[in-house]
């Protein structure tokens with residue numbers, strides 16, 4: 056394995072408790088083999104032993120048993136030892152001895168990492184017996200990686216961690232050690248699927264589906280030992296782009312046969328292939344609209360091709376008009392996904408999953424939960440979040456997104472069932488590249504880890520997940536380091552929100568690359584992302600009574616709550632309403648004073664976090680410490696820029712002075 060590669064949450068030391076003990080692994084198949092390999096490596100390092108044989112010797116300390124359940128398909132059999140599903144396991148501890156029992160290899164793998172996470176506690180303490188199963192069957196990372204470097208977007212679209220893990224020099228990387236190590240990290244936090252290329256499928260990447268499928272197979276081979284399945288983004292126009300058809304019309308019989316044939320060959324090459332991801336009729340990508348067909352027609356075409364092999368199509372709901380006229384106040388981008396898809400509920404095939412961004416706009420620092428979530432009870436749902444920090448500091452700023460994601464997953468669209476329970480899958484746009492720290496900013500590793508753990512259990516407390524990440528990433532971390540890491544991470548999302556776009560209004564970023572402030576950067580653009588600030592007020596009227604009607608897309612209790620500025624939560628006020636600067640928030644402050652105060656506070660908090668980090672220099676490995684310290688310089692610089700531009704802009708628009716008389720330019 057690459058020595059220069061950061062071990063992230065799997066440094067050797069986290070295997071100490073396991074590696075010093077005697078462990079028996081029972082079970083056959085490749086994933087049980089992976090578990091055996093992990094145990095053997097840990098024992099070699101720490102002096103324990105991997106015990107062979109069917110019977111457990113008396114001095115055995117850990118027993119890991121997998122039944123004969125399938126490793127690939129769904130519905131792992133019980134193998135006569137209880138049915139924990141494909142990926143679940145039972146963990147028990149008594150008298151200093153631990154056991155993990157699973158129905159198949161996948162469950163065993165997750166059970167192994169459960170023991171690793173527990174460390175010494177896996178063996179000590181009162182007897183326990185617990186069963187663990189993932190709440191969501193699919194926990195996926197979407198890589199927006201291009202094979203050929205794109206002239207504008209580069210190798211990884213919205214990537215802030217160097218080049219691609221998978222692709223370099225126009226082809227799949229030769230050495231796949233890093234991909235294997237990635238699969239291992241993913242398994243250790245519960246992620247079980249990866250889509251290896253950008254949803255914007257350009258010409259070169261279109262060929263991955265056919266003549267270049269061998270390269271995808273090589274990547275799949277490196278991920279498979281850790282239970283991670285491979286998916287591929289495909290272009291809806293593939294039959295035309297790759298030929299020889301003149302049309303991609305989903306209802307054309309030739310098109311149907313084309314997809315069936317191509318998909319058959321995909322499965323010949325990658326028997327456990329996960330399926331396709333499709334961005335259609337969105338930001339210039341081709342789709343069924345060109346043929347007067349619906350998105351259900353489009354999705355069902357691909358679902359039909361995948362069905363014989365158990366594959367799934369992830370069809371993205373990010374469909375909106377990106378050539379809007381800013382003068383037209385009746386079109387509301389936030390409405391688009393709901394308007395396009397709700398009428399199609401019930402028309403999607405059983406193996407089609409509608410992949411919906413968690414918010415209605417585009418991964419802003421604050422958005423309400425998309426009203427599409429929960430509005431299509433007869434359609435399978437994947438919720439998409441963005442680990443890559445496109446709008447949250449681009450991995451130059453610390454912004455731990457655990458609390459944001461957890462809030463979205465706990466939201467109850469109908470007042471009862473949470474988003475986490477409604478979803479079949481949770482997907483994150485990956486924040487990983489070929490950077491030695493994986494994520495550019497070492498602290499952004501916490502986002503990846505937290506995503507995996509929340510996908511396994513959306514009800515988990517993000518703070519507890521962060522504790523886990525800290526303990527794994529810094530084994531033996533004393534109280535000072537743990538507290539320091541909590542201090543810089545816990546509220547980092549709130550801090551970022553304070554110094555950027557206020558009260559849910561969003562954007563205000565520099566066009567194109569989306570880094571740094573430009574209050575009016577998108578105000579007169581075709582992208583549908585406006586704040587409508589004038590001398591009297593700011594915000595978007597999305598109410599049903601006087602605005603775009605977006606608020607009425609929510610189920611009863613939320614529609615009512617968001618409709619009125621009196622009941623709308625402060626943090627979303629400008630998302631839902633255009634209000635005067637003197638409007639008084641529930642906090643008791645006026646909107647304008649809130650803008651000033653939060654921007655001063657946000658910068659002060661970023662400066663304080665930088666100081667906390669500086670004080671941890673003696674406790675953190677030097678290269679890691681230096682990388683974060685360097686990024687804090689940029690974060691503080693950028694936060695001040697945000698503060699000064701936003702505050703000056705609103706002072707000039709409103710003419711209302713800061714009641715505390717601070718410097719505003």
Ligand code: GCW
Pocket residue numbers: 199212213254255334338373417418445
């Ligand atoms: O957030 C926007 C990004 C695009 C991205 C798009 C999407 C892959 O700015 O770069 O394209 O969303 O989600 O499809």
